[in-house]
Amino acid sequence: MDLHQEFVTYGSLALKWRRKCELLLSEIDRKQIWKKKNYASIYEYAAKLAGMSKARVDDCLRIHRHIEDKPALLEVANKKGLSAVRPVATISTREDAGFWADKAINLPKNALEKYVQTYRANSCPRTESQPEKVQIVIDLDSATAAKLQKMKGDLSWNEFISGLMHKEKPERVKTESRYIPAEIKKYVLSLSGGKCAQCSRKADVLHHADRFAHSHEHNPDTLLPLCEGHHQLAHLGYIVSEQDAFGKWRVRDRAEPSALDLKWCSYQRG
Structure with missing residues (x-):
């Protein structure tokens, strides 16, 4: 030995x-x-x-x-x-x-922890609250201030700044390659600040809610940044609708994996 x-x-x-x-x-x-x-x-x-x-x-x-x-x-x-x-x-x-x-x-350990976390959230739905407003003071010369005021027009300052910050969404890409183009990857990760779409942990993977093996495309609208635990839950068939908004996933009592997910699980087990 x-x-x-x-x-x-x-x-x-x-x-x-x-x-x-x-x-x-x-x-x-x-x-x-x-x-x-x-x-x-x-x-x-x-x-x-x-x-x-x-x-x-x-x-x-x-x-x-x-x-x-x-x-x-x-x-x-x-x-x-x-x-x-x-x-x-x-x-x-x-x-x-x-x-x-x-x-x-x-369930694997990570998936079990995320299942419990999501189950608790489903059982105790959070009330929607208004976004907290923060006052920011900046010093501008009069010419720059006048230009900004003109650019803003009838928009609120919040709408105007949000528009400036908005990143143009890249087009979906049809391909046989599983490699996600850098432009799409950067855009999707920017939506969650690099965090999992369902919790505050760092995103470990970009997940195709519309399975790549079926769609053969990288679509910024259906790609989700996920941690390992939530990624496992998705492929194990425990998520009711993967297209639900960020942080709003609901879990099933029993797994309902698709045929593609069963192949994924088999591959993961080696």
Whole structure:
């Protein structure tokens, strides 16, 4: 066995046993076994016997408190570890634990986190608020000020400045190449400031809402900047309508991937 393979083997074993230790913590704390073994606290017990930090111990105990009355989630935790149910621990109830257990089993970690985030947003729709107005004072000479006033015409200053800032939308491109032209890429990313269209994370990919394998085009109207988690959700078939406005995606209870998405998922799994 070479050094790399040896390291991988020991690493996988360490991960397996760390998960086991995390699952035992709650019962050890409840029965105060740490005290019977002459440790000052559950934290000292976990640190000295399993190398666990205080934050990790608190996290494990917190997760277990949320799922201890939910057999379906306990089963997932026993199979995949407590971290697998962390995203759904606080949103699940005894009544819908089976629903969330299914998501914890079948969704990749990033996609699960984004599913929960979007599900919460769908359950508690935000009220539309008026954009905050900010007053800006600039010093201009009289000639420049007069020119700007003339250019503005009957528009409000907000409309006028917005027009100056508007970037001309590039034309869609029909092609067999998956390479997205730089002009289109720059335009699409500028709409979200380089962030995911559905959350505040950095965009990892430009997603074709109208699948490229079907349309064979790069259309700035249907390209979405997405983080990895939201990109996975889209291809797994959990999004009701990918054309919904920025930050307004809605999730399905069950996945409905298209044939093209099934191919994508198969490719991702290798």
